[in-house]
Amino acid sequence: MSRRFAISRTPGTSLHGWLWVAPTLVFLVVFVYGPALANVRYSLFSFSAMSTSMEFVGLANYARLLDDPIFLQGLANNALYALISVIFQVGVALTLAAVLEARIFPSFAANTFRSALFLPSILPVVVVGLIWQLLLAPAMGLVDQVLWEVGLGDWSRAWLGDPDTALLTVIMVSQWQWTGYIMALFMVAIRAIPRDLYEAMELEGASGPRIFWNLTVPGARETILIVTIITILGSLKVFDIVWVMTAGGPNHSSEVLGTLMYRAAFRDDVIGYSSTIATVIFFIALTIGVVQIKLQKDR
Amino acid sequence: MSYMKIDGVRKSFGRYEALRGVDIDIAKREFVVLLGPSGCGKSTLLRMIAGLEEIDSGDLIIDGQRMNDVKSANRGISMVFQSYALYPHKTVRQNMEFGLKVAGLKKPERDVKIAEAARILQLVPLLDRLPRDLSGGQRQRVAIGRAIVREPKVFLFDEPLSNLDAALRMQMRVELARLHRELRATMVYVTHDQVEAMTLADRIVVMRDGLIEQTGSPLEIYRRPVNAFVAGFIGSPTMNLLEARVTAVSGRTVRVDAMGLTTEAEVEGPPPPVGARVTLGIRPEHLDGRTDAGHGPALDIIACERLGGVSHAFTRLSDGTELTVQFDGEQSIAPGDTITCAVQPGRAHLFSAETGLRL
Amino acid sequence: MADTALTSDQSLPGSRFQAGEVLNRIVLWAVFLTLSVICVYPMIWLFLNAFKSTNELFSASWALPETWRWENFSTAWGYGISRYLLNSVIVTVATVAIVLTLSSMAAYALVVMKFPAKVAIYMAILGGMILPPEVSLFPLFKVMAATDLYNTYFALILPNAAFHLPFTTFLIRAYMVGIPPDLREAALVEGASEGLIWRDIYLPLCRPILASAGLIAAMGVWNEFIFALTFVESDSVKTVTIGVTSFAVALRADYGIMMAGLALSILPILATFLILQRQFIGGLTRGAVK
Numbered sequence: 001m002s003r004r005f006a007i008s009r010t011p012g013t014s015l016h017g018w019l020w021v022a023p024t025l026v027f028l029v030v031f032v033y034g035p036a037l038a039n040v041r042y043s044l045f046s047f048s049a050m051s052t053s054m055e056f057v058g059l060a061n062y063a064r065l066l067d068d069p070i071f072l073q074g075l076a077n078n079a080l081y082a083l084i085s086v087i088f089q090v091g092v093a094l095t096l097a098a099v100l101e102a103r104i105f106p107s108f109a110a111n112t113f114r115s116a117l118f119l120p121s122i123l124p125v126v127v128v129g130l131i132w133q134l135l136l137a138p139a140m141g142l143v144d145q146v147l148w149e150v151g152l153g154d155w156s157r158a159w160l161g162d163p164d165t166a167l168l169t170v171i172m173v174s175q176w177q178w179t180g181y182i183m184a185l186f187m188v189a190i191r192a193i194p195r196d197l198y199e200a201m202e203l204e205g206a207s208g209p210r211i212f213w214n215l216t217v218p219g220a221r222e223t224i225l226i227v228t229i230i231t232i233l234g235s236l237k238v239f240d241i242v243w244v245m246t247a248g249g250p251n252h253s254s255e256v257l258g259t260l261m262y263r264a265a266f267r268d269d270v271i272g273y274s275s276t277i278a279t280v281i282f283f284i285a286l287t288i289g290v291v292q293i294k295l296q297k298d299r
Numbered sequence: 300m301s302y303m304k305i306d307g308v309r310k311s312f313g314r315y316e317a318l319r320g321v322d323i324d325i326a327k328r329e330f331v332v333l334l335g336p337s338g339c340g341k342s343t344l345l346r347m348i349a350g351l352e353e354i355d356s357g358d359l360i361i362d363g364q365r366m367n368d369v370k371s372a373n374r375g376i377s378m379v380f381q382s383y384a385l386y387p388h389k390t391v392r393q394n395m396e397f398g399l400k401v402a403g404l405k406k407p408e409r410d411v412k413i414a415e416a417a418r419i420l421q422l423v424p425l426l427d428r429l430p431r432d433l434s435g436g437q438r439q440r441v442a443i444g445r446a447i448v449r450e451p452k453v454f455l456f457d458e459p460l461s462n463l464d465a466a467l468r469m470q471m472r473v474e475l476a477r478l479h480r481e482l483r484a485t486m487v488y489v490t491h492d493q494v495e496a497m498t499l500a501d502r503i504v505v506m507r508d509g510l511i512e513q514t515g516s517p518l519e520i521y522r523r524p525v526n527a528f529v530a531g532f533i534g535s536p537t538m539n540l541l542e543a544r545v546t547a548v549s550g551r552t553v554r555v556d557a558m559g560l561t562t563e564a565e566v567e568g569p570p571p572p573v574g575a576r577v578t579l580g581i582r583p584e585h586l587d588g589r590t591d592a593g594h595g596p597a598l599d600i601i602a603c604e605r606l607g608g609v610s611h612a613f614t615r616l617s618d619g620t621e622l623t624v625q626f627d628g629e630q631s632i633a634p635g636d637t638i639t640c641a642v643q644p645g646r647a648h649l650f651s652a653e654t655g656l657r658l
Numbered sequence: 659m660a661d662t663a664l665t666s667d668q669s670l671p672g673s674r675f676q677a678g679e680v681l682n683r684i685v686l687w688a689v690f691l692t693l694s695v696i697c698v699y700p701m702i703w704l705f706l707n708a709f710k711s712t713n714e715l716f717s718a719s720w721a722l723p724e725t726w727r728w729e730n731f732s733t734a735w736g737y738g739i740s741r742y743l744l745n746s747v748i749v750t751v752a753t754v755a756i757v758l759t760l761s762s763m764a765a766y767a768l769v770v771m772k773f774p775a776k777v778a779i780y781m782a783i784l785g786g787m788i789l790p791p792e793v794s795l796f797p798l799f800k801v802m803a804a805t806d807l808y809n810t811y812f813a814l815i816l817p818n819a820a821f822h823l824p825f826t827t828f829l830i831r832a833y834m835v836g837i838p839p840d841l842r843e844a845a846l847v848e849g850a851s852e853g854l855i856w857r858d859i860y861l862p863l864c865r866p867i868l869a870s871a872g873l874i875a876a877m878g879v880w881n882e883f884i885f886a887l888t889f890v891e892s893d894s895v896k897t898v899t900i901g902v903t904s905f906a907v908a909l910r911a912d913y914g915i916m917m918a919g920l921a922l923s924i925l926p927i928l929a930t931f932l933i934l935q936r937q938f939i940g941g942l943t944r945g946a947v948k
Contacts, residue, residue, distance in 0.1 A: 014771075017767040017776070020766060021763075021764045021768065021779050024763070027819060030801075031816060031820030033786070035795075035796075035798045096693075099690075100690075113693075114939065115935045122877065122931050126900075140715050141719070145720065180697060181943075243883075281793055372847065372848065380840045380843070401854065
């Protein structure tokens with residue numbers, strides 16, 4: 001009864017609790033925060049991986065970034081990646097989830113569809129990249145062969161070898177992999193919306209799209225926000241799928257910040273410059289994180 | 300001879316003072332009930348005895364030892380929680396065994412103690428079940444069993460019956476009373492239910508707003524509540540508290556009148572002057588209600604509760620003052636009836652209208 | 659039951675509606691069937707073509723193999739897939755064990771204990787979620803090289819653990835908040851230490867979320883790429899994600915064997931998924947809704 005006043009559950013504040021969180025904090029400081037801060041420092045220097053001395057160059061690396069068309073291209077590519085990902089993984093996935101949860105299909109069919117669409121997300125990104133490389137390969141690939149069969153041979157092209165299509169192709173493969181996963185997340189969120197609200201709307205004769213906009217979208221609002229943030233952050237740090245499928249090519253057309261950073265550090269050995277790109281990623285991620293916290297607080 | 304002593308104990312949570320200086324002496328084998336409304340500090344006090352809350356100031360002494368800074372486990376106490384707090388993934392046996400294992404007892408010793416507790420509490424057939432497969436009453440018994448096996452100096456109960464239905468609560472009350480006799484143990488029991496307090500306690504401590512209002516045996520508190528709050532809190536249905544005026548005083552005998560209801564009462568202190576306003580307390584069972592007129596002021600019955608043996612009539616005086624009157628169960632009364640009533644001689648309580656203290 | 663009754667009542671008013679309804683359903687079935695094929699068929703295609711010769715592949719990649727060349731698989735196996743799989747298992751198991759232990763400890767303290775700067779510490783842990791590994795990559799590489807961790811299992815286990823700790827702590831903490839504090843208090847009165855309560859009461863009660871969080875972390879580590887690409891170089895420590903890339907490069911010309919290798923590399927996870935679909939999806943999506 002008088003529990004509500006029992007704010008402290010146990011005697012005293014003690015430092016004992018620190019021992020329990022310390023290992024986690026140590027891990028984070030040593031492997032996440034420490035290196036991230038070191039990276040910001042590195043961005044003010046010019047040096048190579050094996051060099052013993054580092055030359056302080058101030059913000060010169062940042063100035064160089066702004067003049068680097070490849071960097072600007074990469075930044076734009078990340079933005080396009082984020083935009084398309086949000087459309088698919090929030091818009092499309094939510095719609096698909098709403099349909100699967102609307103009891104239009106018999107439950108075995110709905111379950112099968114869910115599993116089928118979920119399947120790509122359990123595969124390693126690298127393997128997905130390699131499989132699609134094969135599927136998209138000219139002549140041998142399934143995509144090309146299907147196009148020829150259905151009489152659309154004109155459309156056939158080297159999807160990953162053509163600067164016009166390389167990036168979009170990689171982005172679409174990402175959507176292929178992740179849309180089903182996000183859909184399953186949304187299905188969980190929709191299931192948490194009280195069923196009787198749906199029944200009430202159905203009794204009033206509301207149409208499917210109406211129910212979607214007036215009930216499903218507001219009901220899954222929290223999840224939509226989180227998924228949007230996750231998707232944008234994911235697009236910002238995308239690396240492996242691009243690295244495996246195009247390595248940023250051809251002619252840097254599918255370059256993203258991750259690949260630029262990696263190449264600068266581990267191929268071109270311009271560490272300061274690489275750190276500068278990583279720092280840009282760092283600050284964009286930080287901004288997104290702050291925006292998320294703000295949005296969630298407003299609720 | 301005090302076995303457990305609570306001396307000037309205080310506790311605040313931020314600016315809120317949960318306990319504002321509490322003293323209680325508890326004798327060995329005594330069953331003490333801490334009684335009071337929500338937020339009176341009784342659970343906080345119990346948790347402080349248990350070592351689950353720190354004592355801001357004052358002393359807690361058990362069996363001659365100051366316990367303020369002693370870990371819960373070493374205070375020689377067992378606690379039964381309102382929620383029972385059974386470990387959901389452990390069987391009844393494992394639940395009772397946990398504390399013994401922690402204390403480092405060997406398996407044969409543990410088995411003896413568990414067998415004994417299980418026998419006392421009739422848990423033998425349930426030993427290998429999980430809590431979720433038990434009824435509320437059975438869980439309650441396991442929680443008590445877990446407390447018993449540790450053979451504590453003091454048992455602490457935090458509203459242990461409040462999650463049970465009425466019939467089971469009654470049964471467990473009887474069970475607890477038997478257990479107290481059988482174990483000859485010291486028990487401190489927190490409740491807001493005055494029936495539990497009356498039936499179980501050797502001594503009741505009535506609390507309000509972090510202070511003790513009265514300490515005494517159940518009958519003392521029933522017969523001689525020290526103030527209007529205690530008077531209203533003990534007894535069911537609750538005592539009628541009416542505004543009254545002193546009409547005559549002779550020696551310690553004071554005559555009062557409340558809207559035509561007149562009676563005499565002995566006061567302990569100096570009597571109030573004639574014409575003074577006082578609070579008149581009369582228990583429903585101490586009012587003689589009649590269906591014929593002329594017996595006292597007229598009362599309109601608003602509602603009736605028939606309990607079989609007795610009936611309670613909720614009535615209204617002409618000025619709207621409400622009055623509960625107890626009738627014999629055989630008496631035929633109904634809402635809408637008008638009755639008259641009088642106070643049984645020597646049963647009235649007088650309290651100061653200003654301070655609420657007993658006069 | 660009542661729901662189906664309601665929905666069927668719903669379709670009553672007017673046959674005009676019903677016609678539209680039927681058309682709608684046909685379209686929806688078609689859409690979902692198509693999507694399912696698009697999502698699943700590449701896998702089937704991969705497995706079928708893994709049995710073919712390169713020539714066969716070029717002629718018709720959707721056809722069944724003329725002869726089932728099982729030897730493609732044994733050849734691929736011989737290229738070291740087994741070692742990569744073993745390395746992945748070692749790295750994944752070790753990482754998940756560390757992550758679950760440390761994050762459940764941190765979550766326990768954050769839920770039940772009182773200590774200075776608790777909120778700030780929780781924020782610091784959660785903050786790790788937003789930082790992409792790329793940002794720490796080069797400095798980490800430097801540390802690995804300087805400490806001889808480079809090219810060992812630890813070079814993968816330690817950073818992977820660090821990057822999975824925040825989300826796992828978040829999930830477990832959210833679950834632990836729902837465990838009645840009375841249980842811990844009862845145990846404290848009985849003399850149990852915090853360590854014992856954590857191990858003997860909280861961990862068993864957290865089993866569902868530990869399974870979920872463990873699965874999520876395991877999937878993340880199993881599929882991890884950039885650390886594996888950067889911090890190890892010998893075949894003896896390479897995980898399967900990096901293994902298959904080097905393997906794919908080596909076998910550029912021999913597509914059948916390469917596909918057999920890819921198929922083998924995903925077979926364990928695919929089989930687990932097919933057997934435990936419900937648990938898998940349930941586990942990976944838990945924590946989506948608070």
